[in-house]
Amino acid sequence: MSRTIVMTSGKGGVGKTTITANLGTALARLGRSVVVVDADFGLRNMDLLLGLENRVVYTALEVIAGECRLEQALVKDKRTPNLSLLPAAQTRNKTAVSPDQMRQLIDKLSSSHDYVLIDCPAGIEQGFRNAIAGANEAIIITTPELSAVRDADRVVGLLEAAQIQPTQLIVNRLRPDMVAASQMMSVEDVVEVLAIPLVGIVPEDREVIVSTNKGEPLVLSANPPLAAQALQRIARRLEGETVEFPNVASLGESFWEKAKRFLNQKVI
Amino acid sequence: MISDELNGNFDPLVTKPMLLDFLDQLFSRHSGSSRDQAKQRLKLILAHDRTDLTPAALESMRLEILGVVSRYVELDSEGLQFNLATEKGTTALIANLPIRRVKPLEASLSSESEGA
Numbered sequence: 410m411s412r413t414i415v416m417t418s419g420k421g422g423v424g425k426t427t428i429t430a431n432l433g434t435a436l437a438r439l440g441r442s443v444v445v446v447d448a449d450f451g452l453r454n455m456d457l458l459l460g461l462e463n464r465v466v467y468t469a470l471e472v473i474a475g476e477c478r479l480e481q482a483l484v485k486d487k488r489t490p491n492l493s494l495l496p497a498a499q500t501r502n503k504t505a506v507s508p509d510q511m512r513q514l515i516d517k518l519s520s521s522h523d524y525v526l527i528d529c530p531a532g533i534e535q536g537f538r539n540a541i542a543g544a545n546e547a548i549i550i551t552t553p554e555l556s557a558v559r560d561a562d563r564v565v566g567l568l569e570a571a572q573i574q575p576t577q578l579i580v581n582r583l584r585p586d587m588v589a590a591s592q593m594m595s596v597e598d599v600v601e602v603l604a605i606p607l608v609g610i611v612p613e614d615r616e617v618i619v620s621t622n623k624g625e626p627l628v629l630s631a632n633p634p635l636a637a638q639a640l641q642r643i644a645r646r647l648e649g650e651t652v653e654f655p656n657v658a659s660l661g662e663s664f665w666e667k668a669k670r671f672l673n674q675k676v677i
Numbered sequence: 678m679i680s681d682e683l684n685g686n687f688d689p690l691v692t693k694p695m696l697l698d699f700l701d702q703l704f705s706r707h708s709g710s711s712r713d714q715a716k717q718r719l720k721l722i723l724a725h726d727r728t729d730l731t732p733a734a735l736e737s738m739r740l741e742i743l744g745v746v747s748r749y750v751e752l753d754s755e756g757l758q759f760n761l762a763t764e765k766g767t768t769a770l771i772a773n774l775p776i777r778r779v780k781p782l783e784a785s786l787s788s789e790s791e792g793a
Contacts, residue, residue, distance in 0.1 A: 555719050562723050591710035598716050602723060602763070 411519040412647075414526055415448075415544035415573070419560030421531030423552045424581040427617060428640065429528040430458040434626040435644035437492035441523040444483065446515070447497040448540035449530040450505055456496050459486060460624025470498035473510045479517055488629060503535050508542035515543025524647075533567060547573050548608065552582045553594040562603055577608040579643065584613050585661035596657065609643035611636050612660035615670075635660055724761035724768050735761075742772065751777045 416429045426449075433445040446469070447455035456462040467482035472495075479495075486492040495518065498505065518525045529540035541547070547568050551561040561578075568576050580596050587593035600607050614636035620627040627637040628644075639660065642652045662670075730738075739759050746752065758773035 555715055555722070558719055559722055559726065563726065566727070588712070591712040594712055594715050594719075598712070602716070602719055 411522055412524050412546065413515050413519050413544045414524065414647075415529050415541050415547045416526060416550060417529035417537065417540065417547060417564055417568075418531065418550045418557070419533060419564040420551075420557045423550050423557050424611070424617075425531075425550050426454050426458055426528055427621065428550055428579060428581060428611065429526050430455060431626045431628045431637065431640040432644055432647075433492055433524070433526050434459075434486075434489050435628045435641050436524050436526075436647065437486075437489045438628065439644055439648060440491065441648075442491045442521070443524045443526065444493050444495060444518050444522045446495045446518065446525060446527045448511070448527050448536065450497045450536065450539075451499065451502040452530065453497040453499050455494060455528055456484070457624060458621060459492075459494055459626065461486060461494055461496075462624070465496045468496045468498040469514060470501060470505055473506055473514060479514075488625075503530065503539065506539055508538050511539045512543040519543075533563065537564075537567070541568065541571055541573060544573055547576045548579055549576060549603075549605065550579045550581050551599065551603070553580060553588075553596070553599055558594075558599055558602060565603060565605060576605050578603060578605050579609040579611060580607070581611045582613045583610055583657065583660065585657050585659075588657060607654070608646050609639060610654060610657065610660065611639040611643075635662075720763050721760065724763040727763065727768050728761055730761075743774075746774055748780075750779050753777045 416425050416432075418425050429445060433443045437443045445455060445459070447453050448469075449455075450470070453468075456465050461484045464484050466484075467477040469482065471477045472479050472482045483493040483495055486494065495514075515525055515527065525543075527540050527544055530536035549561050549564060549568075551557045565576060578600065580599055583596065584593055588595045596607065596610050612635050614627075614634050616627060616630075616634040617636055620630070627634060628640050630637060633641065645652050742759075743752065743757075753775040756773065756775040758771070760771050762769055762771050
């Protein structure tokens with residue numbers, strides 16, 4: 410039975426696209442066939458994060474318009490054999506498709522893949538309604554900040570109304586040092602307020618920017634940094650495995666890692 | 678002055694705030710921390726967001742409740758609190774209405790009949 414999961418947050422800039430790209434890659438590396446759908450029509454970015462921007466020929470829009478077959482629009486990731494991307498159109502906007510058309514598209518994809526991950530655009534307007542139309546479960550991404558959690562709470566309500574179940578939570582960009590100093594809300598604080606089950610905690614990690622520069626998902630690195638390890642754990646949890654949540658303090662950079670980074674900067 | 682700093686002779690007036698900042702960080706676990714402030718503010722905002730009550734509706738409800746309660750007791754208007762709060766996914770209306778004194782029974786009943 411295939412799973413169609415919408416990755417959503419309400420607020421922009423909390424890391425939806427980065428998490429979706431990495432989670433898709435991690436699931437594919439566990440042997441599942443995965444398709445990542447960029448539902449952000451007009452502002453597509455998933456192709457960049459996966460480093461596939463030069464291989465996009467057709468987009469979801471041409472598939473919906475019947476101008477090409479679904480298989481022609483899917484971009485297969487050569488580094489990760491089980492992973493493909495359905496790009497969004499960049500030239501049109503979010504009103505170019507309807508929720509019904511998206512539902513049909515997602516249904517078709519789910520018949521040939523184990524996982525369909527839908528990267529939802531920010532906001533709760535038509536783009537959001539399109540993205541959730543074909544989903545039967547949701548992952549909400551938030552950061553431990555007031556505005557992000559407030560928007561996430563709004564989205565929880567909208568998903569409930571749309572009867573999308575289950576809805577799980579990823580807390581992204583956590584800074585363990587700031588939580589320890591009581592300068593940032595903890596994961597427990599966020600979970601208590603939003604009252605939905607937690608599926609992952611991803612620490613703030615400088616490597617995310619480096620990997621985006623290269624177009625190479627973090628989870629592919631030979632020596633996965635802390636954020637990538639967190640994403641791999643989320644993939645295993647989605648697969649039904651019970652994976653303990655590590656102590657939050659251990660998600661921060663250790664003294665040695667800080668020293669190493671310092672030395673690297675000096676040498677280069 | 679600059680050479681003093683280079684020699685390690687820090688001006689005590691300059692270093693003192695740094696020390697205080699450090700101590701503040703060290704002992705900032707109590708309720709004044711920005712983490713707790715964030716959580717408190719968040720709970721209040723979400724309670725309002727979730728109920729979808731307009732500020733005007735909330736105010737009119739507040740006045741009506743106060744009207745009813747005031748028929749029976751005299752309230753201390755200084756300490757009145759009237760808030761929506763959210764705990765574990767449920768929203769509650771929490772009112773704190775300090776009573777200055779209980780009105781005599783006849784008075785409260787007669788004002789009730791006047792109202793009816």
